[in-house]
Amino acid sequence: AEPSSYSDASVVFRMTKPAVLVLNEKTAHVIQTAFQHADYPDIKGEKSVRFLGKIAYGLKNIHIGELTIENTTVDLKEDDTIDIGIQNVSASFQGTLSYGYVGGWLVKLIHSIDFEIESSIDLQINVKLLSDDGRVIVDTSDCYLTFHKLTLHLQGDKDPGWLKQLFTNFISFTLKLVLKNQVCKEINYISQLLADYVHETSANFLKDGDIGVDISVTASPAIKANYIESHHKGLVVYQNHSGIFHDSAFTPSLLTDSKMVYFWFSGQVLNSVALAAFLDKRLELTLSGEKLKEMFEIEELKTQQEIVQKIFRGASYNDSLAKVWSLDPPQIILQPEGTIVKSSVAVELSVPLQGEGPPSVALYFEKEVTVTVQASYMQKNLYLHHSEAMIEIKKLKRAAHIAVNDETLKHILEKIVSVAGIREVVSRFERNISSLLSSKGLDHFDIIDPEIVTKKGHLILQMDFGFPHHLLVEFLKTTL
Numbered sequence: 001a002e003p004s005s006y007s008d009a010s011v012v013f014r015m016t017k018p019a020v021l022v023l024n025e026k027t028a029h030v031i032q033t034a035f036q037h038a039d040y041p042d043i044k045g046e047k048s049v050r051f052l053g054k055i056a057y058g059l060k061n062i063h064i065g066e067l068t069i070e071n072t073t074v075d076l077k078e079d080d081t082i083d084i085g086i087q088n089v090s091a092s093f094q095g096t097l098s099y100g101y102v103g104g105w106l107v108k109l110i111h112s113i114d115f116e117i118e119s120s121i122d123l124q125i126n127v128k129l130l131s132d133d134g135r136v137i138v139d140t141s142d143c144y145l146t147f148h149k150l151t152l153h154l155q156g157d158k159d160p161g162w163l164k165q166l167f168t169n170f171i172s173f174t175l176k177l178v179l180k181n182q183v184c185k186e187i188n189y190i191s192q193l194l195a196d197y198v199h200e201t202s203a204n205f206l207k208d209g210d211i212g213v214d215i216s217v218t219a220s221p222a223i224k225a226n227y228i229e230s231h232h233k234g235l236v237v238y239q240n241h242s243g244i245f246h247d248s249a250f251t252p253s254l255l256t257d258s259k260m261v262y263f264w265f266s267g268q269v270l271n272s273v274a275l276a277a278f279l280d281k282r283l284e285l286t287l288s289g290e291k292l293k294e295m296f297e298i299e300e301l302k303t304q305q306e307i308v309q310k311i312f313r314g315a316s317y318n319d320s321l322a323k324v325w326s327l328d329p330p331q332i333i334l335q336p337e338g339t340i341v342k343s344s345v346a347v348e349l350s351v352p353l354q355g356e357g358p359p360s361v362a363l364y365f366e367k368e369v370t371v372t373v374q375a376s377y378m379q380k381n382l383y384l385h386h387s388e389a390m391i392e393i394k395k396l397k398r399a400a401h402i403a404v405n406d407e408t409l410k411h412i413l414e415k416i417v418s419v420a421g422i423r424e425v426v427s428r429f430e431r432n433i434s435s436l437l438s439s440k441g442l443d444h445f446d447i448i449d450p451e452i453v454t455k456k457g458h459l460i461l462q463m464d465f466g467f468p469h470h471l472l473v474e475f476l477k478t479t480l
């Protein structure tokens, strides 16, 4: 049986090794930040020295100076850890060294002297990904520093003799300890902040007004040799009411590893979004003026214009209004050929009675519409291509003045819906969703060759990407 993390997940995110390597390009930047943000506490110590008695010393105002990182590597250890190696961190630390004799309990300070320490360090961090209460926990406690060099320079090296020799050993031991604790602690802190930041950014991306998606993880992310994969509830939340969960059918074999990232959605997520959009009254529109003209003067109605005039009775399109709304939540069925949308739609056309004055209802009809939509994403826009629709008019009411038989009227309305109506609705979805994606900052991502793939019961977004610099800059600016 699949682990529970699969069956509870309606949304799955997979990042393959090539993506991990791209993100690793900036590991150095994060590590650099960790070194620079770590606070280096004062170090105090005492040491009995032959012929000198007990020496007390203290290092304070320790801060980092120059910092360069030569190289970083990353490796995925199946069902274990993400092993990150940072080679040759060359860092200089400055501070003030105070030292003196300890006579009894009295410390007689002899001198304070500025020091600089040159170091060359390798880091090895074996990251575990866990989960707690729906959030990803990044465990970097498996963190090692290897010191290749730790050279103490005292101010101007005026007296490099006994003093330098004496303190280099003391300091290198205690400083290594402090550096290891502080740097690893800071790396853990920043890593967790980064994980939380990605979670918040993703949750915000999937929220618009009262509609959102609960992307809590259902278990610890999986680490495989060639990808990292996280499993999320994917419950749609509307006005703080969460959708009901149904078993999802995710299995890892549904995704490949030819692209950098994959977003897998079960069909229920789209149906829940459709329900929330319906409840939020987003599935309605009005048509007037030019748009109405386009509908009623399509080429296919060239020979029916006499009847059209009977409907409008000489009123202008600008004074008329068509309201279109969904009567029920649309049903979305994901299939290899595309996204099948079944919707029950009402249309009410109001026209001024005597060709002028306030419009009154001239026509009202309800219809079942089934259309298959294929989506693509290019040049930062969503494109929806729809198939020939199946249309069935279920109800038709007309004002007394429209002396046209039902069959003729139905034929005209079906033509309008199939040729122009659906095209108008689909193009509004395109514009509105493209604008929503852009407002969420999707434009700032360097998305390469995105593909939108529909399979039986699920939708897959797969793509390559360039490093999201803006995201890291935003993170470092806002959280540190």
Ligand SMILES: CCCCCCCC/C=C\CCCCCCCC(=O)O[C@H]1CC[C@@]2(C)C(=CC[C@H]3[C@@H]4CC[C@H]([C@H](C)CCCC(C)C)[C@@]4(C)CC[C@@H]32)C1
Binding pocket: 270, 287, 295, 322, 324, 339, 341, 343, 345, 347, 348, 349, 369, 371, 373, 374, 375, 377, 382, 384, 416, 417, 420, 421, 422, 424, 425, 426, 429, 433, 437, 447, 450, 451, 452, 461, 463
């Ligand atoms: C009096 C006469 C007046 C006549 C007027 C009549 C007008 C009314 C006639 C009929 C109305 C009913 C017709 C309804 C048909 C409309 C159907 C219709 O258009 O349905 C589409 C709605 C959007 C959607 C769910 C869809 C398909 C694909 C989904 C998209 C797949 C990926 C998209 C992601 C956001 C990708 C992000 C980019 C990636 C990061 C690279 C995603 C999920 C957005 C939503 C679409 C089906």
